[in-house]
Amino acid sequence: MSLWLAAVVIAGVAGAAVATKLLLRRRAPMGGWFTDSSRGAGILGVLGTMFSVVLAFVIFLALQSYQRARADSAVEAVAVTELHAIAEFFPESSGRLLQSDLICYARAVIADEWPAMKDGHDSDLVQSWIDRLHHDVATAVPSDARQEAAYAQWFDEESMRRDGRRGRLVESAPFVPLPLWIVLGLGATLVISYMCAQADRREGAVIQSITIGFVTALVTSGLLVVAFLDRPYGGHSGSIVPTEMRRTIELIDRGEAVPCDARGVPV
Numbered sequence: 001m002s003l004w005l006a007a008v009v010i011a012g013v014a015g016a017a018v019a020t021k022l023l024l025r026r027r028a029p030m031g032g033w034f035t036d037s038s039r040g041a042g043i044l045g046v047l048g049t050m051f052s053v054v055l056a057f058v059i060f061l062a063l064q065s066y067q068r069a070r071a072d073s074a075v076e077a078v079a080v081t082e083l084h085a086i087a088e089f090f091p092e093s094s095g096r097l098l099q100s101d102l103i104c105y106a107r108a109v110i111a112d113e114w115p116a117m118k119d120g121h122d123s124d125l126v127q128s129w130i131d132r133l134h135h136d137v138a139t140a141v142p143s144d145a146r147q148e149a150a151y152a153q154w155f156d157e158e159s160m161r162r163d164g165r166r167g168r169l170v171e172s173a174p175f176v177p178l179p180l181w182i183v184l185g186l187g188a189t190l191v192i193s194y195m196c197a198q199a200d201r202r203e204g205a206v207i208q209s210i211t212i213g214f215v216t217a218l219v220t221s222g223l224l225v226v227a228f229l230d231r232p233y234g235g236h237s238g239s240i241v242p243t244e245m246r247r248t249i250e251l252i253d254r255g256e257a258v259p260c261d262a263r264g265v266p267v
Contacts, residue, residue, distance in 0.1 A: 003237050010220045017192050017216040018209045025199040025208055044194050051187035055222045058184065062175055062229035069171035069232040070240050076164030077244035080106055082157045084252040089150035094140035100258040101136055105129040106249050108264025109165075110242045117172035117233040125264055126165075133158075168233075176230045184226065188219045 080102055087098040105126065113123035137158075142148040195212050232240045260266050 006224050009224065010217050013220045014213045014216040017196065018213045021196045021199050021208055021212045022205055024196055025201055025205065028199045028201055030201055044191070044198070047187070047191050047194055051184075051191050051219075054187060055184060055219075055226070058176060058180065058226055059222065059229070062226055065171055065175045066229045066232045066240075069168050072164045072167030072171065073240060073242065074164075074244045076109075076161050076168065077106075077242075077248045079157050079161035079164055080245070081248045081251055083154065083161065086150050086154050086157060089146055090140050091143065091147065094136065097136050098133065098140070099252065100256075101129055101133045103249070103253050103258050104260035104264050104266070105133065106245055106252070106264075107260060107262060110245050110249070111263035114233065114242050115235075117169065118231075118235050120173040122169050128266075129264065172233050174230050176226060184223060188223060191219060192216050 084099050084102050087095040087102070089095070090098060108123060108126045108129055112125045116123050137151075137154060140151065142151045192212070192215070195215060199208065228234075228236065228238065
């Protein structure tokens with residue numbers, strides 16, 4: 001969701017809440033519907049506290065998921081760079097082949113898998129380059145101690161690449177389950193509805209509008225933050241983009257011929 005659309009949603013929900021409270025204010029008896037205003041304020045305090053605690057907890061967990069997604073994508077990109085460097089120590093033909101595979105892998109991650117992660121999917125194209133990497137490294141035959149050391153180090157970095165990719169794919173799926181969204185939606189509705197029920201003709205319309213408007217804007221903003229963090233690769237403003245993998249491409253792509261096009265599709 002873009003920033004302007006989020007602002008429109010917040011303004012629209014807050015405006016609807018203000019209009020509802022002002023309408024109820026016109027119909028409310030003098031002194032409001034509550035005979036004991038302190039009791040009514042106490043109930044609102046309980047509702048608000050419960051909702052704010054749940055919302056803060058969900059935002060905290062969703063933020064951790066967002067940060068893990070960013071970190072895992074960086075780990076994968078760095079591992080690809082290291083694998084490309086390690087391939088320099090392989091036999092010449094095998095090393096060039098592996099370096100070409102890594103370039104195509106990185107291109108496919110950027111052009112094919114990143115858009116697929118918006119819907120929580122992976123890329124068959126990226127998987128095909130992984131399979132090709134496994135095949136090509138299995139056919140490489142080290143001939144001296146240096147090549148044997150590089151061969152062993154390859155699998156350490158390959159493990160980092162695999163874990164990084166697996167981590168970002170896991171975080172691409174929605175983190176907040178539907179029952180928790182129902183709880184958040186119900187809590188927000190109860191808080192705002194209860195504040196609307198506190199309409200009182202003795203208070204000015206501006207004051208009543210400010211209180212309900214501010215609370216509604218804050219509640220709506222919190223829910224939008226959860227929705228934003230729950231889709232780290234959603235393509236909206238602030239979502240995670242393949243910056244590190246693009247930097248890897250700049251480091252390892254030397255303009256030599258590789259068996260794929262700019263999108264990682266085999267040619």
